[in-house]
Amino acid sequence: MSKSSYFLQECGTCGRSLRIRVEYLGKRVVCQHCKTHFRAAEAIGRGESPVKVESVILKRADQLLAAADHSKHRPR
Numbered sequence: 025m026s027k028s029s030y031f032l033q034e035c036g037t038c039g040r041s042l043r044i045r046v047e048y049l050g051k052r053v054v055c056q057h058c059k060t061h062f063r064a065a066e067a068i069g070r071g072e073s074p075v076k077v078e079s080v081i082l083k084r085a086d087q088l089l090a091a092a093d094h095s096k097h098r099p100r
């Protein structure tokens with residue numbers, strides 16, 4: 025007798041926990057509740073991409089540079 029094992033994954037659309045067979049890892053599955061197609065074990069969103077933070081810092085640096093530049097060109 026062979027047991028099939030499952031893992032739990034939250035549906036990104038309806039938020040319910042779904043039991044997905046391990047053999048479906050990395051494959052497309054359908055949520056039984058809202059019929060959304062998603063890839064097994066990939067939809068777990070954790071944190072946002074660091075790109076946002078980086079761009080904010082770059083913007084700030086840009087502003088600082090611009091301000092420094094501006095003070096240099098102060099007419100005498």
Ligand SMILES: [Zn+2]
Pocket residue numbers: 035036037038039040055056057058059060
């Ligand atoms: Zn769903």
